[in-house]
Amino acid sequence: MVDIPFDQVAGIPPAEVAEVELYHPHSWWTRYVFSQDAKVIAVQYSITAMSIGMVALVLSWMMRLQLGFPGTFSFIDANQYLQFITMHGMIMVIYLLTALFLGGFGNYLIPLMVGARDMVFPYVNMLSYWVYLLAVLVLAATFFVPGGPTGAGWTLYPPQAILSGTPGQDWGIVLMLASLILFIIGFTMGGLNYVVTVLQARTRGMTLMRMPLTVWGIFTATVMALLAFPALFVASVMLLLDRLLGTSFFMPTLVEMGQLTKYGGGSPILFQHLFWFFGHPEVYIVALPAFGIISDLISTHARKNIFGYRMMVWAIVAIGALSFVVWAHHMYVSGMHPYFGFFFATTTLIIAIPTAIKVYNWVLTLWRGDIHLTVPMLFALGFIVTFVNGGLTGLFLGNVVVDVPLSDTMFVVAHFHMVMGIAPIMAVFGGIYHWYPKVTGRMLNDALGRFHFWVTFIGAYAVFFPMHYLGLLGMPRRYHDIGETTFVPASAHDLNAFMSVAALIVGFAQLVFLFNLVWSLFKGKEAGGNPWGATSLEWQTPETPPGHGNWGKELPVVYRWAYDYSVPGAARDFIPQNEPPAKVLAQGAHP
Amino acid sequence: MTETTLATPKARPGTIPGLRGIAADWASDQRAFKNVSWGKAMMWIFLLSDTFIFSCFLLSYMTARMSTTVPWPNPSEVFALNIGGQHIPLILIAIMTFILISSSGTMAMAVNFGYRRDRVKTAALMLATAAFGATFVGMQAFEWTKLIMEGVRPWGNPWGAPQFGACFFMITGFHGTHVTIGVIFLIAIARKVLRGDFDVERRGFFTSRKGYYEIVEIMGLYWHFVDLVWVFIFAFFYLW
Numbered sequence: 001m002v003d004i005p006f007d008q009v010a011g012i013p014p015a016e017v018a019e020v021e022l023y024h025p026h027s028w029w030t031r032y033v034f035s036q037d038a039k040v041i042a043v044q045y046s047i048t049a050m051s052i053g054m055v056a057l058v059l060s061w062m063m064r065l066q067l068g069f070p071g072t073f074s075f076i077d078a079n080q081y082l083q084f085i086t087m088h089g090m091i092m093v094i095y096l097l098t099a100l101f102l103g104g105f106g107n108y109l110i111p112l113m114v115g116a117r118d119m120v121f122p123y124v125n126m127l128s129y130w131v132y133l134l135a136v137l138v139l140a141a142t143f144f145v146p147g148g149p150t151g152a153g154w155t156l157y158p159p160q161a162i163l164s165g166t167p168g169q170d171w172g173i174v175l176m177l178a179s180l181i182l183f184i185i186g187f188t189m190g191g192l193n194y195v196v197t198v199l200q201a202r203t204r205g206m207t208l209m210r211m212p213l214t215v216w217g218i219f220t221a222t223v224m225a226l227l228a229f230p231a232l233f234v235a236s237v238m239l240l241l242d243r244l245l246g247t248s249f250f251m252p253t254l255v256e257m258g259q260l261t262k263y264g265g266g267s268p269i270l271f272q273h274l275f276w277f278f279g280h281p282e283v284y285i286v287a288l289p290a291f292g293i294i295s296d297l298i299s300t301h302a303r304k305n306i307f308g309y310r311m312m313v314w315a316i317v318a319i320g321a322l323s324f325v326v327w328a329h330h331m332y333v334s335g336m337h338p339y340f341g342f343f344f345a346t347t348t349l350i351i352a353i354p355t356a357i358k359v360y361n362w363v364l365t366l367w368r369g370d371i372h373l374t375v376p377m378l379f380a381l382g383f384i385v386t387f388v389n390g391g392l393t394g395l396f397l398g399n400v401v402v403d404v405p406l407s408d409t410m411f412v413v414a415h416f417h418m419v420m421g422i423a424p425i426m427a428v429f430g431g432i433y434h435w436y437p438k439v440t441g442r443m444l445n446d447a448l449g450r451f452h453f454w455v456t457f458i459g460a461y462a463v464f465f466p467m468h469y470l471g472l473l474g475m476p477r478r479y480h481d482i483g484e485t486t487f488v489p490a491s492a493h494d495l496n497a498f499m500s501v502a503a504l505i506v507g508f509a510q511l512v513f514l515f516n517l518v519w520s521l522f523k524g525k526e527a528g529g530n531p532w533g534a535t536s537l538e539w540q541t542p543e544t545p546p547g548h549g550n551w552g553k554e555l556p557v558v559y560r561w562a563y564d565y566s567v568p569g570a571a572r573d574f575i576p577q578n579e580p581p582a583k584v585l586a587q588g589a590h591p
Numbered sequence: 592m593t594e595t596t597l598a599t600p601k602a603r604p605g606t607i608p609g610l611r612g613i614a615a616d617w618a619s620d621q622r623a624f625k626n627v628s629w630g631k632a633m634m635w636i637f638l639l640s641d642t643f644i645f646s647c648f649l650l651s652y653m654t655a656r657m658s659t660t661v662p663w664p665n666p667s668e669v670f671a672l673n674i675g676g677q678h679i680p681l682i683l684i685a686i687m688t689f690i691l692i693s694s695s696g697t698m699a700m701a702v703n704f705g706y707r708r709d710r711v712k713t714a715a716l717m718l719a720t721a722a723f724g725a726t727f728v729g730m731q732a733f734e735w736t737k738l739i740m741e742g743v744r745p746w747g748n749p750w751g752a753p754q755f756g757a758c759f760f761m762i763t764g765f766h767g768t769h770v771t772i773g774v775i776f777l778i779a780i781a782r783k784v785l786r787g788d789f790d791v792e793r794r795g796f797f798t799s800r801k802g803y804y805e806i807v808e809i810m811g812l813y814w815h816f817v818d819l820v821w822v823f824i825f826a827f828f829y830l831w
Contacts, residue, residue: 023798207618267654
């Protein structure tokens with residue numbers, strides 16, 4: 001390779017590769033429907049994910065109605081309850097959160113934040129969305145097939161997942177597995193794009209350690225997803241073969257309805273290992289992008305540089321790596337070797353260290369910052385609170401002796417909803433309020449946003465905080481009806497009713513949010529290019545919303561990290577990443 | 592963090608040897624892997640992901656085989672052929688393996704001639720690779736047919752653990768699918784090479800991007816990977 005010296009003037013090396021010509025749309029169809037523009041694909045991903053997410057929200061209402069007022073609603077029977085649980089969990093974790101963070105935020109923000117014109121392979125990126133849409137349609141179809149969707153629980157544990165006692169045994173489980181396989185294929189096409197774009201398509205001056213933490217979070221989560229989804233893919237294929245061809249990968253010899261089944265010799269625990277080898281990294285696939293987004297929101301809205309940027313990056317990478325060696329902490333009661341429990345409890349507790357580093361750094365970023373309590377900031381603060389809450393109960397459940405009595409109780413439900421339900425969705429909302437002005441050119445309505453935040457935040461606590469207590473009482477999860485039990489006092493039933501009412505109110509607050517999204521698109525305040533005074537590249541585009549190719553004629557050149565807020569002596573309280581040092585000097589600041 | 596010190600002229604990242612060079616590359620802007628194109632990087636990362644898929648398949652198979660309580664059929668008898676009155680164990684698999692390894696050789700030569708822009712030789716070698724691949728899949732189909740005739744099914748077989756057939760059909764089927772996809776792409780790219788698409792930088796039908804001879808090497812990466820996976824399947828399924 002030719003030895004080229006650094007650009008003498010600004011310390012920025014010259015461009016290494018020639019720009020690749022983009023595909024320019026010729027018609028309405030190629031501009032808005034079969035678009036190869038990452039920004040359009042991001043919006044398509046987001047709308048699809050939120051639409052199917054609404055279905056999951058309604059399902060959660062149904063479950064809460066049944067739990068709060070058992071026996072009142074005749075249209076919810078035990079089978080349907082199991083189906084609602086399964087579809088709610090599966091949709092929320094995979095089809096909403098994973099797709100929204102990686103396909104939605106990832107597609108929109110990665111090229112803009114690293115200074116690229118688009119993803120590296122726009123055509124493959126477009127295919128990714130269409131395969132994802134197909135996966136969602138197959139999933140939605142399960143509601144209309146004979147027998148309805150599967151009721152196996154979102155973990156789809158065999159043997160019960162494919163036995164005849166489980167609802168949706170005919171069609172539901174088959175379509176569910178097919179949909180998962182499609183989702184993984186679609187995700188892989190997108191994920192390869194995100195990883196290669198971050199690694200190989202950054203603009204001049206954009207080193208890895210100058211990237212906003214949002215990109216770091218999404219990038220690490222994508223790498224993890226590319227390594228974790230294969231396990232789910234294999235588990236889905238094998239379970240599908242067990243169901244359709246009568247193989248016995250996961251199915252032991254068992255008697256069903258007095259009849260010996262055709263199966264024999266399989267290992268249900270093998271499925272659990274495969275599932276959780278995917279399932280635990282999946283938790284962090286959802287959490288890491290949230291970590292990144294929250295870091296950027298806090299820094300921007302507290303007008304202060306992020307505390308300990310390098311440690312934040314290494315914490316993300318460390319959490320990503322560690323999350324591959326903790327999976328069996330979901331299986332303490334599965335009957336695996338007890339020594340495994342010792343190993344996995346140790347690794348699980350070690351994850352608390354990088355996670356705690358992140359939480360401390362967020363708090364230290366806020367410390368003596370110029371905190372603007374904007375709507376994105378409120379959601380960011382809400383994230384920290386709910387995440388710490390859920391993380392602490394995670395320490396309880398990570399210990400074998402504490403976990404065993406709490407397994408399959410409402411305590412577990414409360415824990416994972418706090419840590420990977422409410423917390424990431426807070427980051428999603430915060431991110432949407434923060435970047436909506438860039439996507440549409442208009443601000444979201446502030447009053448509606450504040451209403452949305454407070455109802456969601458307080459409501460989420462009203463739903464899930466008492467649930468810890470119910471779990472400690474021993475109230476089991478996934479039960480259609482508790483009935484008369486001595487260990488659950490009558491007051492617990494009142495508590496359940498209270499939680500259900502809170503859940504309904506929280507759900508309606510989300511309708512306000514959806515209304516806000518549509519209303520502000522037409523009536524929102526004009527935002528301008530950089531309404532929050534943020535430093536990262538996506539706010540420095542020549543047009544808002546950014547046009548095809550993002551940057552006009554010249555790609556931006558990056559001179560600094562993404563967190564130069566409140567630099568002493570600077571003319572403004574932020575210095576954009578692409579502001580040349582000479583210009584900053586001219587304004588009288590030291591660079 | 593405002594690193595705006597005027598840089599002294601020094602060697603660019605990508606030119607420093609050893610570990611320091613790797614650190615310099617990763618600390619630099621634009622690209623973490625210098626001299627690696629987008630397409631090649633994408634194929635490598637895809638293959639890493641695919642490695643996890645095959646690893647999961649093979650580990651599941653090993654779990655099934657180690658934990659079964661009934662005997663596992665003896666592969667050297669199951670996969671034996673009677674040729675000319677001789678009972679030769681694993682003969683078909685040996686030939687299949689030889690063919691697939693040979694196809695890696697022709698693929699490597701195709702990559703070489705591709706970078707020399709020798710259209711005819713590149714295309715011919717790619718087609719030879721595709722022919723080897725198709726032969727491999729054909730022999731696999733023969734093997735499947737033979738086993739099915741003998742009564743092996745995904746849900747059972749005459750000799751022992753029912754997981755034998757399940758694992759066999761699933762793993763070789765998944766690998767055979769990879770080979771088949773490879774053959775299709777080999778033929779498609781060979782056609783483009785022969786037509787001179789990469790000399791005139793003709794745009795792709797779907798992607799409307801210009802193509803380069805590098806695609807031959809990217810195809811080669813995939814093909815060698817599929818061969819490598821076969822070596823593991825061969826070792827763990829047939830030789831165990």
